[in-house]
Amino acid sequence: ILCLDGGxxxxxxxxxxxxxxxxxxxxxxxxxxxxxxxxxxxxxTESGSLACWLLERYGVDNDYFQQLFPREDFEDALSExxxxxxxxxxxxxxxxxxxx
Numbered sequence: 001i002l003c004l005d006g007g008x009x010x011x012x013x014x015x016x017x018x019x020x021x022x023x024x025x026x027x028x029x030x031x032x033x034x035x036x037x038x039x040x041x042x043x044x045t046e047s048g049s050l051a052c053w054l055l056e057r058y059g060v061d062n063d064y065f066q067q068l069f070p071r072e073d074f075e076d077a078l079s080e081x082x083x084x085x086x087x088x089x090x091x092x093x094x095x096x097x098x099x100x
Contacts (some may be wrong), residue, residue: 001051003048003049004016005045005048010100011045011048011049011052012028012049012052012053012096012100013095014045014049015045015046015048015049015097015098015100016097016098016100018045018046019094019097019098023039023041023042024042024046025038025042025043025046026029026090027050027090028061028086030043030046030047031074031075032074037045048076049093050077051065053093053096054068054082055090057096058082059078064081064082067081068082074086
């Protein structure tokens with residue numbers, strides 16, 4: 001899966017740049033309407049990288065991803081569908097970003 005930032009740059013590369021300059025928002029601060037309070041460039045990039053990574057890591061052939069986002073409570077859905085919490089998700093995703 002190749003996810004781009006709207007141009008030619010892979011979204012993980014752009015998210016890693018935001019992480020390196022300490023601009024990423026903690027995932028807990030991106031849930032619900034709080035997402036709209038963030039810098040749009042960072043929020044879109046961060047969300048895109050996270051979504052792309054979930055598909056890369058856990059597959060597109062299952063219906064996990066499709067079940068996750070329509071749910072109102074993201075944290076409950078994450079635990080129920082993927083079997084881990086938001087802290088684990090963030091740590092694992094940031095580990096991936098550190099390699100980009």
